[in-house]
Amino acid sequence: MTAVDTTFASPVDVAAFGSYRINRPVGDTRPTYRFVNRIGVDDSEVFPARPGVFHIYAGWFCPWAQRTTIVRELAALQDVVSVSYVDGARDARGWAFRETNGPDPVNGFALLRDAYEATEPGFDGHVSVPTLWSRADNVVVSNNYRLIGIDLATKFGEFAGPGAIDTYPLALRARIDDLDRWLGPVVNWGVNAAAGSGEPAEAARRELLGTFEELDTQLTASRYLLGDAITEADVRLWVTLVRFDVQANAARTIVSGLDAYPNLWAYARDLYSHPAFQVTTRFEAFTSTGATRPDWDAPHGRGNAGE
Ligand SMILES: N[C@@H](CCC(=O)N[C@@H](CS)C(=O)NCC(=O)O)C(=O)O
Structure with a gap:
């Protein structure tokens, strides 16, 4: 080069x-x-x-x-x-x-x-x-x-080098795309709407927190969104979760914190323990002034990275 x-x-x-x-x-x-x-x-x-x-x-x-x-x-x-x-x-x-x-x-x-x-x-x-x-x-x-x-x-x-993970396997594509249709508007875009004020923000907030609740339940039964392996669906959700408490929810106006949903929060930390998620994250680049960052390194209890 x-x-x-x-x-x-x-x-x-x-x-x-x-x-x-x-x-x-x-x-x-x-x-x-x-x-x-x-x-x-x-x-x-x-x-x-x-x-x-x-x-x-x-x-x-x-x-x-x-x-x-x-x-x-x-x-x-x-x-x-x-x-x-x-x-x-x-x-x-x-x-x-x-x-x-x-x-x-x-x-x-x-x-x-x-x-x-x-x-x-x-x-x-x-x-x-x-x-x-x-x-x-x-x-x-x-x-x-x-x-x-x-x-x-x-x-x-x-x-690909060693250890490549197929995040968009043929057998799961329809389910990954379905999840995107659900979580895209409510979570990936919805966090910004939920951070505002007025009735539209309240509606977005209710929908977002209802979805967090649902994900929290789903994640008791499976390690990742679609089973035991990380997929594109996890990647798409996670980039919003990692920013949530230091950006849209920095003033805790949406909810007390992601930790109000213990499985979802442990799932998010589980992903963070994976090098792919950690090396691509720079908290300083998206943390609002004065925001408190939760402890992403706290043990997550959901198995070992790369397992
Ligand atoms: N909104 C874009 C996604 C990418 C995006 O919004 N990137 C932001 C930074 S997070 C950006 O570069 N925005 C500049 C712009 O959209 O003009 C899309 O729908 O494809």
């Missing part, structure tokens, strides 16, 4: 650049998360799975990005797909590379926007993490977190 020049963006400056927002031309019907290409399984496809080609631009703060970095670890693709992290702050220029989390190791870009611009000149949609980049084609492949996660889980098997 050839070295790239290190370029950092100048510090965030909202006064000079303005705030980040999307400017869509009136009547523009194109998706704002525009890149939805898939990784293929053989060379006849546009973006075939190959080692050393794909790079994930991630953000430590971002639950959607963390889904993909956890799957990269679980699928044992550390030497196959590379990852780097944007800075956690942005102005109108969008996500950027600064000293905080290091340079863009692939292109040496200062702004993530440069990757989109290189792919589609004049790009005016969302500049988001995760973004999947192809070093072979020099383009953004996808910024659709769900498809990136599934492709990482399913397309690179032959290149």
Whole structure:
């Protein structure tokens, strides 16, 4: 791999650049998360799975990005797909590379926007993490977190290192997708709605806590959501659970804490004891000022990591 020049963006400056927002031309019907290409399984496809080609631009703060970095670890693709992290702050220029989390190791870009611009000149949609980049084609492949996660889980098997876990096994896909239809709106998005005030927030809060209750019961009977093995469903739920008490519930306005649901809380710690979850987590990147972080290292009593 050839070295790239290190370029950092100048510090965030909202006064000079303005705030980040999307400017869509009136009547523009194109998706704002525009890149939805898939990784293929053989060379006849546009973006075939190959080692050393794909790079994930991630953000430590971002639950959607963390889904993909956890799957990269679980699928044992550390030497196959590379990852780097944007800075956690942005102005109108969008996500950027600064000293905080290091340079863009692939292109040496200062702004993530440069990757989109290189792919589609004049790009005016969302500049988001995760973004999947192809070093072979020099383009953004996808910024659709769900498809990136599934492709990482399913397309690179032959290149995986030892200990790879199949997080999207054929036999469980329908159930994983069903869980996503349920937990996506209520939990992954619902936490933010529940953190607000007024009747819509109250409704979101009731629904969220009812779901936590239900999960707490389900998790008495099984170690993970779908049995004895970690799947994509656990990854999707967990990225929200790990942020819950230090972000949406930081002021404990939703509930006294995740520990109000002992099985759910032990399940979340059980996952955290797994290296894939631990090495992809940086609490400082998503902890609200003054929030109290519960003890994620407390014994969980649900079996040994990797078992
Ligand atoms: N909302 C995105 C998921 C990814 C996402 O929202 N990432 C956030 C950071 S956690 C981001 O980069 N947002 C910038 C943007 O959407 O313009 C999607 O629906 O695909």
